[in-house]
Amino acid sequence: MQALLDAGLPEDAAQMVFGDPAHISSTLIASPIVRKISFTGSTAVGKQLATLAAQGVKRATLELGGHAPVVVTEKADLDRAIKLSVSFKYRNAGQVCVSPSRFLVQEGIYDEFASRFARAAAELRVAGGLEEGAQMGSLANERRRTSIHGLVEDAVTRGAKLQTGGAPYDTPGFFYPPTVLTDIPADARILSEEPFGPVAAISTFREIGDAIAEANRLPYGLAAYVFTQDVSEHIALTNGIEAGMIGVNHFGVSVAEIPFGGVKESGYGSEGGTEGLESYLVTKSVTTI
Amino acid sequence: MTATLETYDALHLLIAGERIGAKQRATRPVINPATGAVLAELPVATDEDLQRALAAAAKAFAGWRAVSAYDRAIILRKAAALLRERTEAIARTMTLEQGKVLNESRLEIGAAADIFDWAAEEGRRAYGRVVPSRRRVNSPDRWPRAARSSLSRPKKRPARPLH
Numbered sequence: 001m002q003a004l005l006d007a008g009l010p011e012d013a014a015q016m017v018f019g020d021p022a023h024i025s026s027t028l029i030a031s032p033i034v035r036k037i038s039f040t041g042s043t044a045v046g047k048q049l050a051t052l053a054a055q056g057v058k059r060a061t062l063e064l065g066g067h068a069p070v071v072v073t074e075k076a077d078l079d080r081a082i083k084l085s086v087s088f089k090y091r092n093a094g095q096v097c098v099s100p101s102r103f104l105v106q107e108g109i110y111d112e113f114a115s116r117f118a119r120a121a122a123e124l125r126v127a128g129g130l131e132e133g134a135q136m137g138s139l140a141n142e143r144r145r146t147s148i149h150g151l152v153e154d155a156v157t158r159g160a161k162l163q164t165g166g167a168p169y170d171t172p173g174f175f176y177p178p179t180v181l182t183d184i185p186a187d188a189r190i191l192s193e194e195p196f197g198p199v200a201a202i203s204t205f206r207e208i209g210d211a212i213a214e215a216n217r218l219p220y221g222l223a224a225y226v227f228t229q230d231v232s233e234h235i236a237l238t239n240g241i242e243a244g245m246i247g248v249n250h251f252g253v254s255v256a257e258i259p260f261g262g263v264k265e266s267g268y269g270s271e272g273g274t275e276g277l278e279s280y281l282v283t284k285s286v287t288t289i
Numbered sequence: 290m291t292a293t294l295e296t297y298d299a300l301h302l303l304i305a306g307e308r309i310g311a312k313q314r315a316t317r318p319v320i321n322p323a324t325g326a327v328l329a330e331l332p333v334a335t336d337e338d339l340q341r342a343l344a345a346a347a348k349a350f351a352g353w354r355a356v357s358a359y360d361r362a363i364i365l366r367k368a369a370a371l372l373r374e375r376t377e378a379i380a381r382t383m384t385l386e387q388g389k390v391l392n393e394s395r396l397e398i399g400a401a402a403d404i405f406d407w408a409a410e411e412g413r414r415a416y417g418r419v420v421p422s423r424r425r426v427n428s429p430d431r432w433p434r435a436a437r438s439s440l441s442r443p444k445k446r447p448a449r450p451l452h
Contacts, residue, residue: 001303003375007367011306013349015342017334018302018317027339033347092389128323129384129391138322138388173323174388254400256407272404277411289424 021045029053036280039063040097043220043265061269061279063097063261065194066222069215070100071237073208074108076227080249082113085200086120088251090136090178094198095144098223098245098253101195103202104211110204114182117200118163121178128173139174139197148176148197155181155188155201165198192218208233212240222262223253244270297385300331304338305345314338322388358412365409369402 001016017024028034029052037053037060039046046064053060072081089100105113129137139145145168152166165179179199184191190201205211215224224243228234238246244262245253254260259273269279300319301308309332316330334342372379380394387394 003368003371004364006371008364009368010349010353012345013353014303015305015346016303017338017342018300018331019333024334024339027336028343031343033343092387092393095389129387129389129394130323130381134390137384137390137393140322140387141320172325173321174325175323256400256403272407274411277408277415281415287422289422 022048025049026052029058030056032056034058036060038269038271038279040271043267046267047265059269059279061261061271061276062267063269063271064222064265064267065196066097066220066262066266067102067192067194067218068098068100068223068225068243069102069104069211069241070225071205071211071215071227071241072103072105072109072113073211073226073228073230073233074106075230075233076109077229077249078109078113081227082116082120084251086117086124089200090121090124090198093136093139093176095140095196098251099196100223100225100251101199101201102191102214103200104205104214105202106211107204107206110202114163114180114202117202118180118182121180121200122164124178126169126175126177136178136198139176142174144197145174145176148179148195148199151190151193151195151197152179152181152199155184155190158185158188160184160188160190194220208236209240212237215241215243219265220262221264222266223247225251296381297328298382300329302332302334302338304334304342305348309338319386321385323385328385358415362409362413365405365412369405369409372398372402372405 001014004014005011025048029037029049035058037049037058039049039060040063043065046062050060050062070085072078072085085100085103091099094101103113103117124135125133126136127134139148149168152162156162156166160181161183163180163182165177167177169175169177176198180202181190181199182202184201184203190199191203195201203214205214221242221244223245224241225247226234226237226241227249228237229249234248238248242263244266245260247253254272256272259270259275261267261270261275270276299310301310302314303309311330311332314332314335316332318327319329319331320326321328376395376398379398380391383389383394383397384391
């Protein structure tokens with residue numbers, strides 16, 4: 001905001017307010033002055049804002065929750081898939097809406113993927129973000145830590161195997177270790193609820209169709225990722241998976257020039273790309289005789 | 290209460306160009322998640338603040354919508370350059386507030402600057418379109434005249450084929 005003002009934005013053209021989110025949202029969205037709402041956050045809050053927006057028939061761009069599947073087939077470049085997966089899973093301690101969170105690995109490479117992933121995760125240096133050499137920082141708040149630990153305990157109680165991590169540190173700050181779960185029962189909450197934290201849930205599949213079905217099982221459809229070198233698998237997976245964004249053999253789906261958004265309960269509208277600009281324009285048809 | 294770290298700027302609301310600090314309002318603490326310590330107090334907007342913000346937005350919009358896409362692009366590009374220049378200071382603040390590793394904060398600032406640049410460039414191309422009328426009310430020689438006007442200044446468009 002300061003950069004915009006210093007660059008010459010008229011000083012009253014942008015306002016910044018803080019406070020109780022529900023109160024601010026209901027006040028501002030109810031005003032006829034506000035014509036467009038853009039929100040990035042949880043699906044639960046997004047639904048409330050969509051309801052408020054609907055009262056005034058206002059346009060909204062909603063970028064909501066996800067539970068991004070990563071499909072790794074036997075025809076993938078395994079070294080690349082593991083290296084990038086570990087790096088992106090723990091970026092911002094997993095608190096990224098497009099964070100890879102459900103790893104679906106074809107059965108022939110499952111054991112190798114899981115063990116190498118867990119080893120690399122365990123080696124990450126967790127420290128305060130300002131410390132030299134820190135590879136993963138803390139969670140944003142205590143609430144996140146409690147929620148993530150609850151998901152991990154639930155999975156372990158139901159029989160999942162904890163490959164690494166899983167216990168909060170006994171130090172100041174809201175740190176949680178890079179955690180890897182395998183052999184997770186289908187009813188574990190972590191397979192349905194967005195973890196938004198440094199936990200990788202690694203499951204397996206046999207046929208490509210099974211991976212697509214599992215990817216599409218949830219009401220979310222934000223990001224998805226595919227690792228394969230096979231063009232038929234590439235086509236089947238990118239056609240079959242319901243997601244607003246699919247990264248094939250990489251995780252870089254968030255750049256300014258391409259649309260960023262989800263389908264299903266992950267929201268509607270796009271940030272970025274020409275679609276992002278379009279969402280702030282109104283179409284006015286003027287005819288003259 | 291002011292910021293507990295010298296490097297962390299005091300927080301404020303920004304309404305109609307006015308900065309309202311923590312001493313002037315009720316507050317909530319901002320916690321450094323890496324230590325659990327209070328970084329600063331965040332001022333909370335009153336109902337009156339929200340109404341003033343709305344009124345300021347309505348007033349400013351009348352002027353801002355009249356600024357051409359060309360001139361808005363200049364501001365956005367400048368803001369992008371300022372963000373890049375100030376990366377280290379902003380990244381430090383983000384890390385203090387959010388707990389992420391410093392380099393992750395730097396990358397996000399770069400991405401934000403890219404978004405400003407993209408909007409600046411693409412905003413200039415937010416064209417409408419002309420749909421030909423069903424009725425021939427316009428002069429039929431309108432389009433050839435438009436072509437002549439570009440031919441008359443060929444030096445300004447050296448890369449464009451003349452046709």
